[in-house]
């Protein structure tokens with residue numbers, strides 16, 4: 307994968323004196339490389355389904371496209387969600403933003419007869435606004451973001467549905483003849499959607515920001531110890547704002563993209579993303595309490611989610627088990643992440 | 659004439675809605691000297707360092723910096739003057755590396771425009787040199803997660819960081835309070851080393867032994883008042899220092 311290499315070069319920047327520690331995979335290594343656990347789990351899950359469903363189609367182009375498409379759509383939102391979680395906050399409003407964006411695009415094009423570009427622009431602007439609204443609520447009220455953004459999710463979902471019914475008389479609206487947008491957001495090769503490329507771009511951008519830029523440093527610090535970060539001069543408000551807007555825009559992007567792919571806007575679509583994105587991030591090694599995680603890990607977590615939801619179908623076993631499987635993985639991931647964190651909170655010698 | 663004081667408080671008082679946390683406190687500090695602030699729980703030590711670091715405003719009294727009267731409106735303003743604070747919790751991010759902590763919110767960058775990135779090799783080199791200059795002999799890996807380091811090493815990073823970013827005067831809030839004997843010794847050495855490099859230090863501590871080990875001047879607070887203030891050598895007995903505040907309070 308292109309940017310596993312990227313992560314490694316980012317690391318080798320400063321592995322000079324530490325190269326001698328490379329050999330054993332210890333807790334220390336895991337602390338420095340939050341993605342190792344998730345990458346191993348992804349390889350394992352892939353091998354598992356390759357073994358049990360390899361002969362029944364999991365390894366075909368169709369099977370591969372299946373889990374990649376699922377992972378891509380989830381992943382574009384899971385990446386900023388993961389960054390938000392690293393900064394110590396949640397966003398449970400993405401589901402409603404996906405639905406709202408999808409109906410906005412359809413209404414603009416089909417109902418109002420306006421160009422698709424305008425529809426996409428309005429949808430993305432709505433994503434920005436919801437992000438700002440979330441950031442403002444979280445930062446000003448100091449109520450846990452978990453509950454604040456859950457409220458936003460209901461507000462936006464309800465508004466999207468009510469307005470959609472009011473204007474068009476329905477919660478869904480068809481969307482056809484989208485021209486250039488058809489290629490940009492719904493092109494397919496061998497059943498693989500172009501969304502996979504958007505996902506890779508989103509991941510590369512996020513990995514760059516998190517590992518290489520000062521802003522990435524501030525994300526970790528904000529989630530690791532907000533007070534200390536503030537005292538050191540980290541602009542917490544800016545970090546919070548940027549990440550919520552990033553999340554809102556990404557959710558709106560996925561809403562617009564799926565509307566174009568399915569030729570339909572649906573005001574109530576997308577609620578699945580609310581928890582799936584957070585789960586993918588946690589399986590990918592992001593610490594629930596913040597301060598720890600990596601983009602490559604989140605990508606692996608998303609891949610795991612995609613493989614399980616599509617792989618089970620190919621095994622021929624009842625797909626009802628998918629959630630059980632994912633729930634179990636979530637528990638294991640949370641425990642592993644906590645163990646790594648606790649080890650890092652413990653001084654090797656002395657008390658403190 | 660003697661050298662000019664660095665940070666001076668003149669008759670500073672602070673009351674919190676009825677509670678008189680500080681009354682008429684005067685303190686002088688000098689470059690290259692350690693001024694120890696002692697006092698029991700509730701004596702007003704934390705309130706005093708808050709007035710010195712711009713966190714709270716005194717109700718009355720004056721603050722002078724290098725001979726000029728100043729008002730410290732925020733911690734940032736105090737920092738810009740050269741007043742650094744290291745709290746007991748050291749203010750580091752446990753899950754982040756040494757170098758990333760050291761340069762937090764001051765990251766050195768290279769590259770241009772959207773390609774601007776943290777200059778990790780510079781961050782690693784500078785942070786390790788600064789920590790080494792504090793007398794930490796262990797070979798520190800700039801990539802090590804700070805949470806796994808010893809209490810003394812964490813203090814070393816925090817102090818080195820404050821000095822590197824321009825602190826001429828350093829307020830240390832009970833740096834040895836949570837540490838064992840050995841780690842405390844490491845921290846005392848750090849303070850000694852920092853003072854020799856010309857930084858002025860205000861050391862808050864509960865521990866008279868630690869105070870006597872590095873202190874040049876001493877102030878004892880009881881119930882918000884200065885009950886004793888003296889220079890090194892003016893008293894010989896540790897017991898004096900320990901009993902100072904209490905005896906005077908009892909005599910009232």
Ligand SMILES: Nc1ncnc2c1ncn2[C@@H]1O[C@H](COP(=O)(O)OP(=O)(O)OP(=O)(O)O)[C@@H](O)[C@H]1O
Nearest residue numbers: 674677678679697698699700701702703704705706
């Ligand atoms: N924000 C506040 N509001 C009201 N009273 C306060 C406030 N902060 C401190 N006080 C009071 O001021 C007095 C001095 O408190 P301070 O925290 O400065 O003492 P201290 O010497 O640091 O004590 P300790 O050793 O326990 O940390 C105490 O009586 C305390 O209750």
Ligand SMILES: [Mg+2]
Nearest residue numbers: 700703704705
């Ligand atoms: Mg105190």
